[in-house]
Each structure stands twice: as structure tokens, then as C-alpha cells.
Amino acid sequence: MTEEYTKHEYDVIVIGAGGAGLRAAIEAARSGAKTAMITKSLLGKAHTVMAEGGCAAALQNADPRDGWKVHFHDTMKGSKWLADWRMAELHAKEAPDRVRELEQWGAVFDRTPNNLINQRNFGGHTFPRLAHVGDATGLELIRTLQERGIHEGIDIFMEYTVRHLLKEGDRVTGCVAYTRVDGDFHAFSAKSVVLATGGITRCWSVCSGSWEYTGDGHALALWAGAELRDMEFVQFHPTGMVWPPSVRGILVTEGVRGEGGRLTNSEGERFMFNYVPEMFASDHAETIEESDQWVEEVVSGKLATVRRPPELLTRDVVAKAINSEVKAGRGSPHGGAFLDISHRGEEAILKKLPSMHHQFKELAGVDISKEPMEVGPTAHYVMGGVRVNAETQESNVPGLYACGEVASGLHGANRLGGNSLSDLITFGKRAGEHAAKRADTLAQPGIEDAQVQSAITEMLAPLNREGGENPGLIYDEMRDMMQAKVGIIRTKEEMTEAMDDLAAFNERQAACFPGTSRKYNSGWHQALDLKNMVDVSTAATLAALTREESRGGHTRDDFPGETEAWGKIINIIYMEDGEMKVRQENVEPMRDDLGDAIKEVKSMIAERAAEQAGGGN
Amino acid sequence: MGLKGKKQSFNILKGEGEDAELQSFDIELDEGMVVLDCVHRIQHEQQPDLAVRWNCKAGKCGSCSAEINGRPRLMCMTRMSDVVAETPEGQAIEIRPMKAFPHVKDLVTDVSWNYEVAQRIKPIKGPDTMDWEFNQMEADRVQQFRECIECFLCVNTCHVLRDHALFDDFAGPRNLVRLAQYEMHPLDTEDRVPEIKKEFGVEYCNITRCCTEVCPAGIQITDDAIIQLKERVVDRYYDPLQRIWRTITRQKVRY
Ligand SMILES: Cc1cc2nc3c(=O)[nH]c(=O)nc-3n(C[C@H](O)[C@H](O)[C@H](O)COP(=O)(O)OP(=O)(O)OC[C@H]3O[C@@H](n4cnc5c(N)ncnc54)[C@H](O)[C@@H]3O)c2cc1C
Numbered sequence: 001m002t003e004e005y006t007k008h009e010y011d012v013i014v015i016g017a018g019g020a021g022l023r024a025a026i027e028a029a030r031s032g033a034k035t036a037m038i039t040k041s042l043l044g045k046a047h048t049v050m051a052e053g054g055c056a057a058a059l060q061n062a063d064p065r066d067g068w069k070v071h072f073h074d075t076m077k078g079s080k081w082l083a084d085w086r087m088a089e090l091h092a093k094e095a096p097d098r099v100r101e102l103e104q105w106g107a108v109f110d111r112t113p114n115n116l117i118n119q120r121n122f123g124g125h126t127f128p129r130l131a132h133v134g135d136a137t138g139l140e141l142i143r144t145l146q147e148r149g150i151h152e153g154i155d156i157f158m159e160y161t162v163r164h165l166l167k168e169g170d171r172v173t174g175c176v177a178y179t180r181v182d183g184d185f186h187a188f189s190a191k192s193v194v195l196a197t198g199g200i201t202r203c204w205s206v207c208s209g210s211w212e213y214t215g216d217g218h219a220l221a222l223w224a225g226a227e228l229r230d231m232e233f234v235q236f237h238p239t240g241m242v243w244p245p246s247v248r249g250i251l252v253t254e255g256v257r258g259e260g261g262r263l264t265n266s267e268g269e270r271f272m273f274n275y276v277p278e279m280f281a282s283d284h285a286e287t288i289e290e291s292d293q294w295v296e297e298v299v300s301g302k303l304a305t306v307r308r309p310p311e312l313l314t315r316d317v318v319a320k321a322i323n324s325e326v327k328a329g330r331g332s333p334h335g336g337a338f339l340d341i342s343h344r345g346e347e348a349i350l351k352k353l354p355s356m357h358h359q360f361k362e363l364a365g366v367d368i369s370k371e372p373m374e375v376g377p378t379a380h381y382v383m384g385g386v387r388v389n390a391e392t393q394e395s396n397v398p399g400l401y402a403c404g405e406v407a408s409g410l411h412g413a414n415r416l417g418g419n420s421l422s423d424l425i426t427f428g429k430r431a432g433e434h435a436a437k438r439a440d441t442l443a444q445p446g447i448e449d450a451q452v453q454s455a456i457t458e459m460l461a462p463l464n465r466e467g468g469e470n471p472g473l474i475y476d477e478m479r480d481m482m483q484a485k486v487g488i489i490r491t492k493e494e495m496t497e498a499m500d501d502l503a504a505f506n507e508r509q510a511a512c513f514p515g516t517s518r519k520y521n522s523g524w525h526q527a528l529d530l531k532n533m534v535d536v537s538t539a540a541t542l543a544a545l546t547r548e549e550s551r552g553g554h555t556r557d558d559f560p561g562e563t564e565a566w567g568k569i570i571n572i573i574y575m576e577d578g579e580m581k582v583r584q585e586n587v588e589p590m591r592d593d594l595g596d597a598i599k600e601v602k603s604m605i606a607e608r609a610a611e612q613a614g615g616g617n
Numbered sequence: 618m619g620l621k622g623k624k625q626s627f628n629i630l631k632g633e634g635e636d637a638e639l640q641s642f643d644i645e646l647d648e649g650m651v652v653l654d655c656v657h658r659i660q661h662e663q664q665p666d667l668a669v670r671w672n673c674k675a676g677k678c679g680s681c682s683a684e685i686n687g688r689p690r691l692m693c694m695t696r697m698s699d700v701v702a703e704t705p706e707g708q709a710i711e712i713r714p715m716k717a718f719p720h721v722k723d724l725v726t727d728v729s730w731n732y733e734v735a736q737r738i739k740p741i742k743g744p745d746t747m748d749w750e751f752n753q754m755e756a757d758r759v760q761q762f763r764e765c766i767e768c769f770l771c772v773n774t775c776h777v778l779r780d781h782a783l784f785d786d787f788a789g790p791r792n793l794v795r796l797a798q799y800e801m802h803p804l805d806t807e808d809r810v811p812e813i814k815k816e817f818g819v820e821y822c823n824i825t826r827c828c829t830e831v832c833p834a835g836i837q838i839t840d841d842a843i844i845q846l847k848e849r850v851v852d853r854y855y856d857p858l859q860r861i862w863r864t865i866t867r868q869k870v871r872y
Pocket residue numbers: 015016017018019020021038039040041046047048049050051052053054055056137138160161162163196197198199208209212216217251380381403404405406417418419420421422424
């Protein structure tokens with residue numbers, strides 16, 4: 001039986017309408033390509049809208065000592081030296097112009113006293129670097145791009161879900177999607193396809209992500225023959241809400257700590273002072289007094305003369321510290337830690353953290369200007385994703401590009417806060433530009449009916465079953481399993497079990513039954529998402545099993561600490577004969593001039609730390 | 618009041634267009650739930666094909682707008698403890714989709730009209746220089762408008778659209794907020810006043826303030842956005858003397 005579908009032809013198709021997708025589509029359209037953008041949600045609702053703290057770029061507005069070399073150094077160091085240094089270089093150099101360009105498109109960032117874009121401190125950034133709007137920076141970014149994008153002649157397909165990439169030989173030639181509203185099918189022919197589908201964190205039960213984060217792009221890429229890298233590195237953000245249960249995992253921005261928030265345990269101890277790793281010991285405060293002085297100086301707009309609070313260590317360190325405190329029996333009543341910002345006073349909190357204030361008041365009945373929050377780790381971001389060429393963002397599959405969270409390389413083993421929003425606009429632009437350039441040289445590919453029909457048959461399968469499990473139950477159980485067995489702290493034993501469990505979930509998903517309706521049937525959509533989730537969870541587990549050390553967003557109880565050997569190796573996940581495989585590759589040695597830049601910044605930081613440790617003035 | 622273990626009935630509009638009708642569901646509540654959690658519980662336990670939009674679950678994306686016991690609200694930011702308290706004991710909590718927009722299915726409506734209007738609004742036009750300079754006070758004036766999460770609850774509530782369906786003549790409060798955001802941008806030089814008057818029909822608004830009351834982002838839609846736009850129209854088309862007067866005295870027009 002053949003199903004009907006609608007055909008479309010474009011030069012460039014962008015899958016995803018978050019910051020990365022929008023920026024890519026704008027660039028492709030501006031380069032003259034006939035461009036379409038496809039999104040699962042309505043325009044402006046993508047994950048990017050939820051980003052809070054800010055967008056990192058060495059604008060040098062808040063501190064003139066900043067510059068691309070320092071940002072490059074911070075990103076590499078935060079990545080535990082596993083990032084693709086070429087990407088980190090381009091990112092550090094280009095992000096400032098991408099941010100200023102947003103301003104010309106209507107973004108209204110918070111200002112410095114000199115009438116320029118203000119910047120705030122964040123973990124792992126040596127200088128105040130994050131352009132922001134209160135704690136709703138993602139909203140500003142996505143709305144600005146959206147308002148620019150609708151005037152660029154891009155065709156926008158809202159509430160369409162892409163399930164399949166079309167291929168011709170090696171190269172990608174388009175995609176097949178269903179509409180969420182009607183369950184109709186559409187086939188798109190495209191000379192270049194850009195994946196900008198975001199992340200995978202829905203695979204864990206405590207996460208900061210929405211229903212969209214089922215790893216569609218990761219799976220589509222893998223199925224089409226693309227390689228993924230760094231899939232073992234998942235960022236557990238240290239501060240998610242923990243109470244009440246229905247909001248568990250919802251993010252509490254790192255901006256709270258950037259604004260001076262203090263972490264304490266049930267004994268009232270500022271425990272982060274006990275968790276400063278050797279590598280960061282020289283540039284973090286040793287006493288509460290020093291750390292308070294830093295906050296005072298920084299919030300009053302001065303240059304810091306002392307060292308920063310240990311609360312601003314990188315996310316992996318803080319998340320593990322909270323985890324350890326809870327395990328040691330010093331957690332808050334609902335199994336987290338206390339985060340207190342009330343000493344900043346109501347006025348400052350309402351100006352700098354309005355949506356956090358609102359969120360806690362409405363959802364937890366807590367007034368953060370008067371009492372501490374309870375927070376704990378939440379699955380937040382995946383460093384791993386489609387392996388791309390740093391300059392063009394093209395994957396190893398010709399015609400298939402990736403940018404934003406679905407791509408990988410910039411963040412290595414751990415992403416610095418604020419480096420995602422800047423990633424989206426920097427590499428979104430590059431992906432759009434190069435996708436359009438490629439399209440310029442090619443003829444319109446045809447749509448092969450057999451491929452479309454087989455994709456449609458697969459999509460309709462759940463609706464044609466006689467009966468079966470509710471997909472929602474499989475979904476919940478699988479997320480609980482990943483949380484328990486491939487969470488913050490991992491062991492070989494549990495992950496081996498997880499691999500078996502995932503195989504079992506794979507069988508269950510293939511037999512679930514979401515009812516028969518094609519019209520806005522969330523159960524059907526979820527049934528289809530289960531397959532992606534099984535595959536990306538398997539990719540993450542497989543890579544994590546392989547890496548026998550602890551580094552950044554990957555912590556092994558059975559292999560504590562970093563090893564020198566693994567510090568030079570990345571894991572690549574790929575499909576071969578229908579089977580998922582992993583292999584190791586050595587990282588390329590850093591270019592000499594970049595190595596020199598790192599040395600230069602290191603000695604600058606060491607000098608500064610020595611000055612500040614002396615009490616500084 | 619503890620919610621845990623409490624049995625609660627809901628009447629939810631189920632079905633498509635004309636054929637949609639209220640269907641009853643019973644679930645057990647948990648501590649700290651919001652309305653969206655209940656809808657998800659019904660979806661998971663009883664009705665997998667129940668259609669509902671949501672994304673962030675934290676009042677940031679504006680996807681989950683609905684009418685809960687007749688009041689337009691975000692389902693993810695409406696606490697069950699409040700809704701249970703306002704619902705007479707033994708009565709079901711009613712959840713309907715937004716009424717002003719074409720119904721699609723269950724709790725989902727077609728809000729594309731808002732996007733179509735947005736497309737007709739001229740974007741910002743400012744200096745070509747890379748660093749735009751303006752101060753925080755100037756930023757404050759527009760930042761309020763930029764907090765809009767596009768939930769369209771204001772549009773749903775406005776009688777010009779909800780009761781009189783003047784979708785062709787009036788831009789609706791959300792898009793008037795967008796116009797205000799551009800018009801009050803410190804460096805914008807575009808002229809949108811003619812269309813604010815004609816195409817976007819600002820004069821249809823008779824300042825009932827219903828939109829402002831339901832805005833979950835707390836934007837002063839009527840006073841800070843719409844009245845300012847009305848003033849610009851008045852200045853341009855009706856009253857050059859008043860404009861001069863206002864520039865001198867810096868006083869606002871009183872309605
Ligand atoms: C609560 C929160 C706060 C954050 N705060 C910050 C911060 O302060 N600073 C920072 O730098 N980063 C932050 N991040 C991270 C950052 O927001 C995200 O990594 C980033 O926004 C991802 O952008 P993206 O464009 O890659 O994807 P998204 O914005 O997630 O967009 C993905 C798009 O792809 C579409 N899509 C997905 N699958 C399909 C499919 N199969 N078919 C069609 N369309 C599809 C979706 O509909 C969506 O439009 C935060 C993240 C969260 C969750």
C-alpha cells in the first residue's frame with residue numbers, strides 16, 4: 001500500500017529552529033539559497049528560549065584584560081583539553097562579532113555604565129564575559145533571531161518532525177517528516193541539510209530539558225552514516241530544582257552563583273571550599289572573607305582584586321561535590337544542597353534574577369530574596385554529538401551539516417556555561433554559509449519514492465498494531481534506568497547492565513501501542529521518539545563503558561581520576577552493518593601558535609592569582 | 618493543604634472542532650503538582666493521544682496556554698493547590714483550549730495568525746556601526762516588552778478578537794507589544810506610525826486592560842505599550858499642538 005505525501009524542493013533545509021537553526025537559516029538565505037526551516041514546536045519555543053545566564057564572548061566591555069586568547073584558553077581548560085582546538089579558536093575569535101550583530105538585529109542586552117553590552121561572571125571564565133538580559137538571555141537570543149529570520153524569505157514548517165534523511169549513494173539529499181497536527185507526510189529534496197536539533201537530555205529522568213530533547217538529530221545522523229564523538233560526556237548541571245517532585249530537574253541558572261550565591265550543606269558549611277581541585281587551586285578563594293570580597297567588588301562593577309568563590313568552579317566539579325555531600329548524609333531535606341542569594345537583597349535579585357525569583361515563588365513557594373533554595377544536579381547538556389569539520393560544520397556524510405548542541409567538538413569533556421549560546425550563533429552562521437555554498441554547485445536531487453515509502457511504513461507501524469504497552473510507560477522506565485545506571489557516577493557493572501536493559505527496551509518500543517489516531521497524537525510521537533532514545537542512550541553508554549578514567553562530564557567510580565593516555569583520545573561512535581560500534585582516535589596536537597597563546601594566558605593568570613592571593617589592591 | 622493522595626476529577630475538552638466535548642478524567646494528586654502535571658498524568662495513565670502543547674514547564678516558552686476553570690492561564694505555572702482551593706468541593710476542574718483561536722484538537726489551537734501579523738511588522742532599523750551605545754535606563758523601557766513569551770493569552774482575552782473577531786483589522790495586544798518594543802528602541806529610526814493606525818488598528822483597543830491582567834510575564838501591555846502607541850498616532854494625525862505642548866511639559870495625555 002502506498003501512502004500519499006507532499007513533495008518540496010529547497011537548496012538548504014535546516015532541521016531545528018533554536019538559536020543554531022535560526023542563525024544557520026538566516027545565513028543560508030542571505031547567501032541566496034532557497035531555504036526552509038523545520039521545527040517540532042512552534043517558532044520561538046525551542047530549548048534556546050529557556051537559556052538563562054548568558055552568552056559568552058570576549059567583548060572586553062566589562063574587563064579590558066579579556067580577549068580571544070583568554071576565552072580560548074578557558075574553553076580548552078574547561079573541556080579538560082579534549083575540545084577540538086580549531087573550533088575553540090574560531091569560537092573565541094568570532095563570538096564577539098556574532099553578539100554585536102544580534103544587537104543590530106534588535107537584541108537589548110543589559111548595559112555597562114559606558115552604554116555598552118554588560119557581561120557577567122560564570123564558572124570557568126577568567127573574566128566577566130557573559131552578555132545577558134537578566135536571567136532570560138535565551139529568550140532574547142531566540143526572539144531576536146526569530147524576528148530577523150521572518151524577514152529573510154525563509155519558509156518555516158512548524159510542528160513538523162523529521163524522521164528520516166534521504167540519501168543518494170553516500171550523500172544526503174533531503175528528508176522525510178510527519179506533521180504533528182494531522183499526521184500527514186512530507187518529503188523534502190535538498191542539496192544540503194543542516195541538523196540543528198539540540199540535545200538528548202530527556203534520556204535521563206532528572207533533566208532540565210523539554211520533550212523535544214530526545215536526540216532526534218543525533219539518531220538521524222547516526223542512521224545516515226555520520227560519526228558521533230564525545231558521547232560519554234554529559235553535563236550534569238549542579239543546580240536543578242529538587243522540590244516539589246513535579247519540578248525536579250528544572251534549571252536554576254548558574255547566574256545565581258555568578259551573582260554571589262553561596263552553597264551550604266545541612267550543617268551550614270560552605271562545603272565547596274573542600275572540593276577545589278589541584279588544577280584550579282591557585283585561582284580560587286581560600287577563605288569566606290576573600291570570596292565575599294570578590295562578590296562585593298564584582299557586583300559593584302569593579303575589577304576583582306581577590307580570587308573568586310569556589311562556588312564558581314566548573315559545573316562537573318560542583319555537581320560532584322553536591323552529590324558527595326548528599327551521599328555523606330549532609331544533604332538538604334529533599335536530597336540536595338542549599339543555595340542562598342538572599343544576602344544580595346530583594347532589589348538586586350528582582351533586577352538580576354527575576355525569572356528565578358518568579359520560578360521559585362510560583363513553583364516551590366519559596367521567596368529566594370528571603371530564604372535559600374534547595375538544589376541538586378540535573379542532566380543538562382550533551383557535549384557529544386555529530387562530528388563536524390571545524391570550518392564548515394559538515395559531517396563525514398557529504399551534504400549533511402550540524403551545528404549547536406547536536407554538533408560536537410567545541411566543549412570536549414565539559415562545556416563552560418554561556419559557551420552554548422555563543423556556539424549556536426558562531427557555528428550556526430558557519431553551517432548556513434557553507435551549506436549554501438555547497439548548494440550553489442549542485443543540481444536539485446530527485447526524491448526516490450521507495451525510500452519515502454519505507455520511511456512512512458516505519459512511522460505508521462505503531463498505529464497499525466493490534467495493541468501493546470502505553471509508550472509513556474516505556475519512556476518513564478527507560479529514563480529512570482539511565483538515571484540509575486548511566487548517571488553522574490558510573491561503573492562498568494551498572495553500564496553493562498544498562499546495555500542489556502537498552503536492548504530489552506528496544507524490543508518493547510517496537511511493540512508499543514499509542515492508539516490509532518494520526519491527529520496530534522502525542523502518544524504516537526512518543527512511540528517514535530523511543531527508537532531515537534534507545535539509540536542515543538546506547539551510544540552514550542557504549543562510549544562511557546569504553547573510557548576507563550574520570551574526566552569532565554564522565555565520572556567512573558571504578559576508575560577515579562584522569563589518566564594521561566585518555567587525555568589524548570576521543571571516542572567515535574558509528575554504525576557498521578546495522579550495528580553500533582565505537583573506536584578510539586588520537587586528538588591532533590595543537591597548532592604551535594595556539595599552544596603559545598595558552599602559555600601566555602597561563603602565565604598571566606598565575607601572575608594575577610599571585611597578586612590577588614597577597615590580598616591585592 | 619496537602620494534595621498527596623487526593624482524588625480529583627477533571628473535565629477536559631476532547632476531540633476536534635465542532636465535535637469536541639468535555640470528557641471526564643479522575644486521577645490521584647501528588648504534592649506540589651501544577652495543572653500541566655495532571656494533564657500529563659492523564660496522558661500517561663489513561664489517554665496517550667490527548668493533545669497538549671508544552672515545552673519548558675517553567676513559564677518561559679508560552680506553549681501551554683489554556684482556560685482553567687474559565688480563566689486563561691499557563692498550565693505549567695498554575696499550582697494545583699490554588700486550583701483545588703478555588704474549585705467547589707466535589708466539582709471537576711475544567712480545562713479548555715483558548716477560545717479565540719481556531720480549534721485543532723483537545724487542548725491545541727491554531728495560533729498561526731499571530732505569526733502572520735508579526736511578519737508584517739517592519740523590523741528594527743538602526744545605525745550601521747558595530748557597537749550600539751545606549752544606557753540601562755533606555756534599555757529598561759524596551760526590555761519589559763521583550764519579556765513576552767508569546768503565550769497569546771492576551772490575544773485570547775481581548776474582546777476585539779475573542780468576541781468581535783476583528784482579526785483582519787487589529788494586530789492584537791501581543792503584536793502591539795512588539796510594535797512598542799521597536800518604536801521605543803533608543804536607536805530605531807523606522808517609521809511605523811501609519812500602519813499602527815491603519816493596518817494594525819490600534820484605535821480598536823478601548824483600554825479595558827483585560828490583556829494586561831492575564832499576562833504571565835507581567836507586561837504592562839495597555840499602559841506602557843498600547844497607550845504609548847495611541848499617543849504616537851494622535852500626535853501624528855490629530856493634534857500637532859498637543860505634541861508641542863507635551864514636548865514642553867513632558868506630560869502624558871490622559872484618557
Ligand atoms: C534551562 C536551560 C538553561 C540554559 N542556559 C544556558 C545559558 O545560560 N547559556 C548557554 O550558553 N547555554 C545555556 N543552555 C544550553 C543552551 O540553551 C542549549 O544548549 C541551546 O539552546 C541549544 O540550542 P540549539 O539551537 O542547538 O537547539 P534547540 O534550541 O534545542 O533547538 C532544537 C530545534 O530542533 C527542533 N527539532 C528537534 N528534533 C527535530 C526533528 N526530529 N524534526 C524537526 N525539528 C526538530 C526543535 O523543534 C527545535 O526547534 C541552557 C539550557 C537549558 C535547558
